Amino acid sequence: MMKLYGYWRSSAAYRVRIALNHKGLTAEQISVHLVKNGGEQHQSSYTALNAQELVPTLVISNDNGQELALTQSVAIIEYLDEVYKGSSLLPDNAYDKAIVRAMSLTVASEVHPLNNLKVLQYLASELDITDSAKTEWYHNWVIQGFTALEQQLAQYSGDFCFGDSITLADLCLVPQVYNAERFKVDMTPFPNIVRINAHCLTQQVFIDAMPENQHDAS
Amino acid sequence: MMKLYGYWRSSAAYRVRIALNHKGLTAEQISVHLVKNGGEQHQSSYTALNAQELVPTLVISNDNGQELALTQSVAIIEYLDEVYKGSSLLPDNAYDKAIVRAMSLTVASEVHPLNNLKVLQYLASELDITDSAKTEWYHNWVIQGFTALEQQLAQYSGDFCFGDSITLADLCLVPQVYNAERFKVDMTPFPNIVRINAHCLTQQVFIDAMPENQHDAS
Structure with a gap:
């Protein structure tokens, strides 16, 4: 299952949540608290996934079962739109x-x-x-x-x-x-x-x- | 012929110029001086093309000969990459x-x-x-x-x-x-x-x- 590292109030994570719902996909939701403890996005466990120290990160598995991290919400949504066909998020033309x-x-x-x-x-x-x-x-x-x-x-x-x-x-x-x-x-x-x-x-x-x-x- | 409204020092216009060159395309280059006269990007002749008052704008002609304005450099480059095949600017996968x-x-x-x-x-x-x-x-x-x-x-x-x-x-x-x-x-x-x-x-x-x-x- 995909994992979405996000935060309830993050606009960029919110975009990706809508995309997942629109495509009928489920991801495990992992909260990265942007304020508590000086911001969990700055902790090394997270920065290993996302060097920009921003949410969201979408972790997917490739064909070999290897976990890969995708960053930047618009890039993530374009990825989801290409891989999961049906009700595209972009017009054809x-x-x-x-x-x-x-x-x-x-x-x-x-x-x-x-x-x-x-x-x-x-x-x-x-x-x-x-x-x-x-x-x-x-x-x-x-x-x-x-x-x-x-x-x-x-x-x-x-x-x-x-x-x-x-x-x-x-x-x-x-x-x-x-x-x-x-x-x-x-x-x-x-x-x-x-x-x-x-x-x-x-x-x-x-x-x-x-x-x-x-x-x-x- | 396409028209590129840009400015020599604009990073975003620079991106689009590289894309045009990479695709072997020629566009008429129209300079929008970002500093002179309080910034030509704020003049109504330009804002009619680009409501954000930013460069670049790429003006293309559709199949009916109608002129259409494209804005936001990354969106423009994705457009050029899709329409003009050959040496794609994005990987396949x-x-x-x-x-x-x-x-x-x-x-x-x-x-x-x-x-x-x-x-x-x-x-x-x-x-x-x-x-x-x-x-x-x-x-x-x-x-x-x-x-x-x-x-x-x-x-x-x-x-x-x-x-x-x-x-x-x-x-x-x-x-x-x-x-x-x-x-x-x-x-x-x-x-x-x-x-x-x-x-x-x-x-x-x-x-x-x-x-x-x-x-x-x-």
């Missing part, structure tokens, strides 16, 4: 695929990297900025990314980010909205994002992946 | 592909987003940090990402990041090293990165894509 990947990377390469735990910790500890400056920082990148995404969604969305099927873009969007709501970002300027997020959260594959529904939620 | 994508995203989703122009501008203008704190910020994320990448390369590299063929990972690595050298990051702790970068820069497809060899270099 190359151009459409590029649009879905671009939407996904708007979240995964533009918004999330600026607002994840290690960055917020650095801002507080090394740059000694105030809580309100940290909140402004957080909001700034979410608003910038969501503003661009909202325009793409106006053009391409249906019930989901790209038409009426779940794609990689939805897997990136929903955890980012969860995160933005935690940090009290005003979502009023983003009606398409709000609508799609709400629709996704009526789907069992998203519900089962929600942070609050994980065994390590506290 | 799904697991290998996941490793190459993870290496690529270590740069594209972890290092680069924290150190690009808009972030450095925010640190200076909004957080009013000193130049030395800005340099420390820059170095911190490069060192963190390169430390992880160096470990992956120790396991997977040959002449290039993954074995002896050029992949997406090399396209992400070389521009990031160029950028790190501009900011005077000590590369001594990263012998595999230094070796692979040097080897890549003996290849014509990389040489032709180098910032200094672009028409808008100054």
